[in-house]
Every structure is written in structure tokens, then in C-alpha cells.
Amino acid sequence: MRKVDGYALFWGAPLALWQLLFFLAPLVFLVVITFWTVKNFRLEADFDTINWVKMFSKSYVIDIYFRTLYYGAIAAIICSILSFPAAYALAFKASPSIQRIGIFMLITPFFTSYLVRVYSWQTVISDNGLLNGVFGFFSFGPIDMLNTMFGTMIGYMTLTLPLVILLQFFSLSNVDKNLIQAAHNLGCGRLRTVFLVIIPSAKTGIIIACTFAFILCFGDLVSPTSLGGSNPPTLSILIVDTVKQGNNWPRAAVVAVVMVLTLIAVAFTALYFAYSLKKSKA
Amino acid sequence: MSIDRIIGYALRSWFILALVFIFVPIVISFIFSFSPNRYPTLPLGGFSTGWYELIMNEAPVPRAFGNSIKAGVMVALISTFIGFAAAYTDYRYRFFGKNFYLALALLPPTIPVLILGLVMLMYLSRISLVGELYSVVLAHVVYCIPFAMALIRLRLAQMNPDLESAAWNLGANSWRAMREVILPFTLPSIFAALALTMAVSFDEYMIAFFTGGVTETLPVRVLALLQGQVSPRINAIGSIVFTISMSLVILAQILLLSRRSGERNVAAGGK
Numbered sequence: 001m002r003k004v005d006g007y008a009l010f011w012g013a014p015l016a017l018w019q020l021l022f023f024l025a026p027l028v029f030l031v032v033i034t035f036w037t038v039k040n041f042r043l044e045a046d047f048d049t050i051n052w053v054k055m056f057s058k059s060y061v062i063d064i065y066f067r068t069l070y071y072g073a074i075a076a077i078i079c080s081i082l083s084f085p086a087a088y089a090l091a092f093k094a095s096p097s098i099q100r101i102g103i104f105m106l107i108t109p110f111f112t113s114y115l116v117r118v119y120s121w122q123t124v125i126s127d128n129g130l131l132n133g134v135f136g137f138f139s140f141g142p143i144d145m146l147n148t149m150f151g152t153m154i155g156y157m158t159l160t161l162p163l164v165i166l167l168q169f170f171s172l173s174n175v176d177k178n179l180i181q182a183a184h185n186l187g188c189g190r191l192r193t194v195f196l197v198i199i200p201s202a203k204t205g206i207i208i209a210c211t212f213a214f215i216l217c218f219g220d221l222v223s224p225t226s227l228g229g230s231n232p233p234t235l236s237i238l239i240v241d242t243v244k245q246g247n248n249w250p251r252a253a254v255v256a257v258v259m260v261l262t263l264i265a266v267a268f269t270a271l272y273f274a275y276s277l278k279k280s281k282a
Numbered sequence: 283m284s285i286d287r288i289i290g291y292a293l294r295s296w297f298i299l300a301l302v303f304i305f306v307p308i309v310i311s312f313i314f315s316f317s318p319n320r321y322p323t324l325p326l327g328g329f330s331t332g333w334y335e336l337i338m339n340e341a342p343v344p345r346a347f348g349n350s351i352k353a354g355v356m357v358a359l360i361s362t363f364i365g366f367a368a369a370y371t372d373y374r375y376r377f378f379g380k381n382f383y384l385a386l387a388l389l390p391p392t393i394p395v396l397i398l399g400l401v402m403l404m405y406l407s408r409i410s411l412v413g414e415l416y417s418v419v420l421a422h423v424v425y426c427i428p429f430a431m432a433l434i435r436l437r438l439a440q441m442n443p444d445l446e447s448a449a450w451n452l453g454a455n456s457w458r459a460m461r462e463v464i465l466p467f468t469l470p471s472i473f474a475a476l477a478l479t480m481a482v483s484f485d486e487y488m489i490a491f492f493t494g495g496v497t498e499t500l501p502v503r504v505l506a507l508l509q510g511q512v513s514p515r516i517n518a519i520g521s522i523v524f525t526i527s528m529s530l531v532i533l534a535q536i537l538l539l540s541r542r543s544g545e546r547n548v549a550a551g552g553k
Binding site: 007008010011012014015016018019020022023024025026027029030033082083085086088089090093094100102104105106107108109111112113114115116117118119120121123124130157158161162165190215218219220221222225226236239240243249252253256259260263267 | 308364387389392420501539
């Protein structure tokens, strides 16, 4: 290894500088600010645990925390289940050129227009929206869909479905085809092959996809407000309300820190299972 | 045999249903942006570009559009440069604290944009950098670097590792080897990264909402309208936003798929 020279520094330093200054420092400041206090609507540097105590002593905050966990988990599981047959079809029932088109059709929406799609869902599932219009034509309904948990879930699926199908597809296409053939030859039925051979081999990718879905839904603000009607609230809604009411940044920061810690814990647990289970199979 | 075919059809139909679920809202938004009615009804009441004329004559929208373009271009250039530099550093060097370095490079998108936005607002307002277009750019670069870095790093992984050292052995110094070997080879991924990061910035609403303050970008306008009454303006603005960001994402993918061109460049440059 040569000594660090100007050339290495030129390429290595920009990222370190930028992310230390505008990513790590803000995150550290987020933790610091949870110990500050607000007096007469003004933020004051302090070292007081009052914000932590106040936030954790409110039973509705605890309720919101567990509700958000629950919503995220349910959404991640539903999304994984809905995605699996689609990813399976793309991995095993499509020609390479169809696969390329499929990947293309999934990557494009993942990067674009989540906000617009949520608005569009509003017009589709509202009481006098398109879907209830169709129901009315067959003279039933209207069915309440907007501002319910169903609405929130529609939004969560909009957010996560393309990514989860893609990640599942990539792990399914790495499954050894000989293994599947061997299972068939040994008289293993279709469903048993899926559950005993294919899913275990693709486990790492499936768990990682599910984790990503959880991360995305857990922190999302748009679906629970615009499709779920903000009621009951999630942690993101709590953050926004706390910021709006009395500008209480320290307490919003407490919620944010708890969310980040939760996400880190979930991610590490998931990675542990994703990789350890794989090893034990091998 | 026939059961296999039925299962095959069922699975494929499921995949198509999933795509329909993903694309229907986009298509609906596009269609109803041309509807003359306030509330979406089927069949359409006619064809009108009224909503587009309306938003173009409301000062905030053209201004927000300009802001989005400016921010997007700046974000694309800065985050692609930093992403390239970080990808190359990861490719070429081993050093103490590299895992930490990579975590800094790749973690930002795993933090919810709401929290990232809030954190940026708190931090940037302490150092009086909040509420301007450059505040949005600063924050978006943090969020976009990982996408640029990942694309370029994947491209570097496809490169024959002997190419660069061959250039050194033939007497090129590090800078010359960079210019004549690494850059031509990674060029498609650099352009793809430019397009993708611009798309991500152009489409991002939450960080921009918190850091920009009164300096609105186009998606922030959509967010503001979303919290109000039903207004087909959103369809019109939304259609503009997703036409632009989708074109950029599609462009990025086309650039990545035409990878052969890069290899030919290197072969030609190496002569």
C-alpha cells in the first residue's frame, strides 16, 4: 500500500467531507437537540431529559409507536405475498427479452411520481370516485375506501410493490435450476418444490425485500395522511404535528431518533436471519 | 402438462395485474389532466388543456418548475461527481475505516425522507443555510450520492482490473490512466447516474419541502395542493413531473443497457 497521495485524496475526500458535513453531523445534531428545551417558543441549548420523559410517558405516543410498527409489518408481509407470484412468473415463466422489459417496467415507476400516484388513488377510491362509480353502475356500494386502513395499504403497496418484485426476482433468478429439476425428478410436487426448495434457496433476497418494504412504509408520511386520512396517526404524522404545534423540534427529534433506532434494529435483525438461515441450509 | 400451462398463465396474469396496479394511477392522472371537469368521471366530459393553461398562468408553478430544473441539474452534477469519486476510491483503494466510509456513501436512502428532511431543516437552520434553493441542493446531494455511486461502482466491477495497471506499466501516470482508461469505460454509467440523480431530485418532495421553505420545487407544489381540496391541477402538474422524471429514468436505463459502446471506446483509446 502506497502512502496517501494527492491523487487518492482528490477522489476519496469529496464524499467523506460532504457526508460528514451534511449527513453525519445533522444526524448527530438530531440526537443533541432531543436534550434541548423550548422556552417561549424559542429553542435553547440545554441538557435536559424532559423531552424523552414527556414523550415516553404519554400512552398515546406508545400506542402510535406500536401501531406504526404493526402497519409497517402488515404492509411488508402483504407486499411480499402479493409480489411473490409476480416475481416467480418473471423469473421462471418469462423469456429473457420479456424479463428485460419487466425489469424496465418495474424500475421506472419506483423512481418516479409516488406523490402523483397517491393523489390519483384518491380520485379512484374516494366516495364519489371512479371505483365507486363502477360499483354504482352495478348498483352496489358506495364502499368506504378512502381514509381507511385499506386506503393506507393501497398507498404502501404503490410505494413498495415495484421494489419488492424486483428484489424477489433477482434472488429467484439465482436459484439453481438443477436443484428444482432434481426436486421434480425425485417426485416432489409443485407446491412442495416452491416451499421446500425454491423459497429456502431465495430466502436472503426475500427477507431483504421484505425489510425494505418495512423501512419504506414505516417512515412514509404521504399514504397515511392522503389515503388513510391521518386517523389513526402514525409516527410520521406525530412528527409533523409536533413540529407544527408550538414548533417543538426537540420532541419531534425524540420521535425521529426512536424511528431511526427502530429501523436500525429491524435491519440488523433481518440481515441476521437472512444470512444465518442461509448458512444453516448450506 | 395442461395444468402446468394453466399455472403458467395464472402466474403471468398475476404479474400483469401487478403492473396494472402500478401503472393505472399514472395513466389515470395523465388522462384526467385533460378532462374539463373538476371531478373525475367516466366517460370523460371532453378534451381540454384548461388545467395546463391554468397552472402555467399561476405564478408559483412556472417558478417552481424553474427551481426544480435548476436544483436537478446542480444535484446531478455534484452527486455524480462525488458518487464517481467514491466508487473509484472503493474500487481502487483499501484503507482503515473503509466500512464506515461505505456506510456514509450508501446509507442515506434507508433513512425515511421525512426524517432526513426534518434533520436537514434543524441543522441547516442553525448554520443559516435554510430556505434557499441551494439548501435543497445540499440536502438532495446527500440523498442522491448513493444512487450515483452504486451505478458507477457496478460498472467498475465489470472492468478488467488489469486494464488500469497495464496503462501504468506503459508509462501513464495515475491521472492519465484515469482519463484514458477509467473514464471512457465508466462513461455510460456516468451519464446514467446524471440522469437518475436528476430524476430523483426532480421527483423528491419531502426533503425539498423542509429545506426549501418558501423556495418551492414542483413536487412540493403538488404536496401543497394534495393537502388542500381535490384539484385537477395536481393531475396537470403531476403529468409534467412524471413525464420528465420518467424520461430521465428511462434514459438512464438505456445508457446502462448499451454497455458495449463503452468497451469499444476503451479498446479504441488503448491503441
